[in-house]
Amino acid sequence: DAGITQSPRHKVTETGTPVTLRCHQTENHRYMYWYRQDPGHGLRLIHYSYGVKDTDKGEVSDGYSVSRSKTEDFLLTLESATSSQTSVYFCAISESTANYGYTFGSGTRLTVV
C-alpha cells in the first residue's frame, strides 16, 4: 500500500540551512496537503495544492514554500530552517475537497539543531 510516500523519513539539519521534503503519490489525486504535527497542537495545515502549479497557504505557512510541477509530486521547502520548525511533517492526498477523506503519508521527522 504505497499510494503515498514521503522522503526522507528522518532528517537532522542545522539552523539556517534550506531543507526540502518530498511527497510522492501514485493515486493521481488532484489535491495534496502538507501538515505539521506538534504535541498539544494536533495537525496544522502549512500549504496545499489543488493542481499542478496551483498552491495556496494554510494556517502556518510562514517560513515554508511549496512547489508542484507534476501531479504526483508535492515539495515542501523550509527556506532557512529554525528550531521552531522541528516537527513531524505529514503529506496527505485526497480525490476531491468535499466529501472525501484524506490519505496520509508516513511522515517525516525533522529536527533542526
Place this chain on the structure above:
Amino acid sequence: QQPVQSPQAVILREGEDAVINCSSSKALYSVHWYRQKHGEAPVFLMILLKGGEQKGHDKISASFNEKKQQSSLYLTASQLSYSGTYFCGTDGGSYIPTFGRGTSLIVHP
C-alpha cells in the same frame, strides 16, 4: 478556528464503550474522523456531511448535529486495536478540515 475535542484522554478496559466529542464555534459543512497510532500516520475513519446524519462501520460510529455544531464518535465494545489518538477535522465551507488537538484512547486487557 480549531475544534475542541473532549475528553483529552480516555482509559478503558476491553469491552467497554467510549464517546469522543468534537465541538466547533462555526457552522459546519462536514466533519472528518481519523485515528492515529503512535509513530504512524493518521488513518481516515469516516466523514459526515451536514444534515444530521449518522455513520458507522463495525463497532465505531459517529453522529453529526449541525445545529449544535458538534460531532460525536462512538466506540462500542472496545478492542485493544482501538487504542490510539482520535482526531476530528471540521470543515466550515472551505472544504479543508481544521483538526482538533486529539483524544488519546487507551484500551487495557
